[in-house]
Amino acid sequence: MNSPAHPQTERPRPLRREDFRAFVDIPTRWMDVDIYGHVNNVQYLSFFDTAVNGWYMDNKILDPAKSRQIFLVVETGCHYFAELTFPQVVTAGLRIESLGSSSAVFRVGLFSGDALETAAHGRFVHVHVDRETRRPVPIPEEKREVLNALMP
Numbered sequence: 001m002n003s004p005a006h007p008q009t010e011r012p013r014p015l016r017r018e019d020f021r022a023f024v025d026i027p028t029r030w031m032d033v034d035i036y037g038h039v040n041n042v043q044y045l046s047f048f049d050t051a052v053n054g055w056y057m058d059n060k061i062l063d064p065a066k067s068r069q070i071f072l073v074v075e076t077g078c079h080y081f082a083e084l085t086f087p088q089v090v091t092a093g094l095r096i097e098s099l100g101s102s103s104a105v106f107r108v109g110l111f112s113g114d115a116l117e118t119a120a121h122g123r124f125v126h127v128h129v130d131r132e133t134r135r136p137v138p139i140p141e142e143k144r145e146v147l148n149a150l151m152p
Contacts, residue, residue, distance in 0.1 A: 011079075012079045012121070013081075014081045014082075014117035014118045014119075014121070015093075015107070015109050015117065015118045015121050016116055016117055016118075017093060017109075017111065017116055019093065019095065019107075019109065020093025020094055020095050020107075020109055021093075021094060021095045021096075021149065021150045021151070021152070022055060022093070022094045022095075022149070022150055023091050023092065023093055023094070024050075024051040024054050024055055024091070024092045024094065025089050025090070025091050025092075026047050026050055026051060026089070026090045026091075026092055027087070027088070027089050027090075028043075028084060028085065028086040028087060028088045028089070028090060029086065030086055032084075032086055033085070033086045037085070038083040038084060038085055039083070039084040039085065039086065039090075041078070041080065043084075044078050044080070044084075044110060044120050044122070045076055045078060045122075047090060047092055047108075047110055048076065048078075048092070048106075048108040048110075048122060048124045049073065049124075050092075051092030051094060051108055052071075052094065052106055052108065052124060052126065053071075055094055055150075056071065059146050059149075060146075061142075061143045061146050061147070067131065068130070068131055069128055069129065069130055069131060069137055069140075070128075070129060070131050071104075071126040071127065071128055071129070072126065072127055072129050072134070073124065073125065073126060074103075074125050074126070074127050075123065075124075075125040076122060076123065076124050076125070077122050077123050078120055078121070078122035079120060079121060079122060080119070080120045081117070081118060081119055081120060081121075082112060082115075082117075082119040082120075083112075083119065084110065084112055084119050084120075085112075088112060088113060089113060090110050090111065090112065090119075091110075091111040091113075092108055092109065092110055092111075093108070093109035093110075093111060093118070093121075094106060094107075094108055094150055095107050095150050095151070095152060096147060096148075096150040096151050097123075097152075099139070099144065099147055099148070099151065101138050101139065102127055102128045102129075102136040102137060102138055102139060103125060103126065103127045103128065103136075104125070104126050104128075104139070104147055105123065105124075105125050106123070106124040106125070106126065106150075107121060107122075107123065107124075108121060108122055108124050109121040128143075
């Protein structure tokens with residue numbers, strides 16, 4: 001449908017490994033696959049969450065059980081280009097597209113095995129909040145330094 005209310009936009013294209021700054025391997029599980037024989041689309045967003053939070057923990061800027069401040073997802077979306085399957089290791093590429101005072105906008109790419117182009121990629125927006133109040137709080141400088149490693 002192409003109308004003023006629904007203008008035609010160009011479909012995003014797959015990204016390449018060099019478009020990302022860090023990588024996290026995630027094995028697919030039997031339960032990830034649907035009746036069509038491929039990883040179900042909802043699992044891709046779970047892979048985004050696993051990759052970003054795993055990277056936070058590996059880089060010591062989040063302890064999910066104890067940190068006074070945590071990151072909450074406020075927006076996510078995904079573009080699909082190729083199927084992922086089981087058994088397979090998916091490599092999630094990470095980069096931060098913008099870093100605000102209390103938010104980080106990630107681009108997460110999912111690669112099938114050693115593929116050079118993304119099977120899917122999407123936007124994943126985290127807001128840094130107080131664990132108790134769930135209200136946004138500024139990202140401290142020591143965390144910003146670590147997050148900057150994912151900036152282009």
